[in-house]
Amino acid sequence: GQSLEQPSEVTAVEGAIVQINCTYQTSGFYGLSWYQQHDGGAPTFLSYNALDGLEETGRFSSFLSRSDSYGYLLLQELQMKDSASYFCAVLLHSGNTPLVFGKGTRLSVIA
Amino acid sequence: KAGVTQTPRYLIKTRGQQVTLSCSPISGHRSVSWYQQTPGQGLQFLFEYFSETQRNKGNFPGRFSGRQFSNSRSEMNVSTLELGDSALYLCASSLDSGPYEQYFGPGTRLTVT
Numbered sequence: 119g120q121s122l123e124q125p126s127e128v129t130a131v132e133g134a135i136v137q138i139n140c141t142y143q144t145s146g147f148y149g150l151s152w153y154q155q156h157d158g159g160a161p162t163f164l165s166y167n168a169l170d171g172l173e174e175t176g177r178f179s180s181f182l183s184r185s186d187s188y189g190y191l192l193l194q195e196l197q198m199k200d201s202a203s204y205f206c207a208v209l210l211h212s213g214n215t216p217l218v219f220g221k222g223t224r225l226s227v228i229a
Numbered sequence: 230k231a232g233v234t235q236t237p238r239y240l241i242k243t244r245g246q247q248v249t250l251s252c253s254p255i256s257g258h259r260s261v262s263w264y265q266q267t268p269g270q271g272l273q274f275l276f277e278y279f280s281e282t283q284r285n286k287g288n289f290p291g292r293f294s295g296r297q298f299s300n301s302r303s304e305m306n307v308s309t310l311e312l313g314d315s316a317l318y319l320c321a322s323s324l325d326s327g328p329y330e331q332y333f334g335p336g337t338r339l340t341v342t
Contacts, residue, residue, distance in 0.1 A: 151330070160233075160319065160333035161272070205272065215287050217262070217331070219272040 120144040122206055122220035129226045130196055138191045138223045140206035148209040150182050150189045155222070156202045164191070164204075193225075201227045231256065233334035235320050241340045247308040250337045254301050254322030260284075261303040262331065263295060266317040275318075278303055279325075310341045 122142045130136040140150070149168040153161040167173050167182035167189060179192040193200055203222040210216055234253045242248050254261050263275040274287040278297035295305040301322075307314055317338050321331035 153333075160335050161321075161331075163330050163332065166330060207272075214285050215274045216277060216285050217274060221271040 120147075120208065120210065120215075120218045122208060122218065124204075124206060124220040124223045126221070127224045127226070129228060130193075132196055132198060132227055132229050134196050135192065135194050136196060136225065138193075138204050138206075138225065140189045140191075140220055142187050142189070142206075142208055142220075144187075144208055144210065144218070146211040148211065150180070151207045151209065151217070152178075152180050152191045153205045153207065153219075154202050155205065161205065196227050198227050198229070201225060233320060233322050233332050235318075235334040235337050237337060238335065239338045239340075241342060242310050243342055244310055244312060246310050247306065248310060248339060249304055249306045250318055250320075250339075252303045252305075252320030252322075252334055254303070254320075255332055258322035258324055258332070259301055260323045260325060261297055261301060262321045262323075263303070263305050264319045264321065265289075266319055266336070267315075272319070275305065307339075312341050315339060315341045 124140050151166045152164040154164050155161040165180040172181045177194045182189045203224050205219050205222045207217050207219040236251045260279045262277040265273045276295050277285045281297045292308045297303045317336045319336045320334045323331045
């Protein structure tokens with residue numbers, strides 16, 4: 119089967135940098151996505167890594183290493199509005215479930 | 230462009246009843262996926278529809294079903310509701326059948342009493 123592991127909670131200071139890790143066990147997948155979800159809101163797509171390496175979108179960057187079965191989301195210049203849950207998800211080659219999500223990491227940004 | 234809309238936003242039902250939830254995807258999106266979100270299990274895939282055909286179905290009992298119409302709007306139905314069906318049901322649409330970038334609706338909060 120497939121499983122993704124993320125830390126359940128992370129706390130960081132406003133203005134700082136935080137990295138949210140995602141390790142996975144899956145037999146084959148197209149890529150790794152990241153989503154942000156504020157309390158009471160809908161998940162919002164942040165990034166997608168089809169290839170190994172770093173993808174940068176403004177203050178957010180995402181990294182994938184297939185050889186290490188590992189990815190991360192890097193948030194720079196943290197703002198209070200970044201307090202939310204962050205989910206990694208793998209897009210699978212096969213099986214009944216095309217997209218499998220991790221349980222999510224709750225990020226709290228403090229002053 | 231309007232986002233994904235879901236109706237109703239909140240619903241309270243009694244055990245044993247059935248419920249139908251509706252989702253209208255972003256215009257031009259032909260793939261619609263449904264997810265169940267609970268605090269304990271996170272986001273779990275229910276099913277995906279593409280051009281009125283169910284492409285994938287997650288590990289949920291047959292009480293959970295869905296369909297998609299020719300205008301890409303989708304409905305999901307849960308029959309014989311159980312307490313454990315209380316959850317946030319999210320609909321997501323994407324441009325094609327590869328859901329690597331999905332756009333989620335606000336969800337329907339279902340409470341079963």
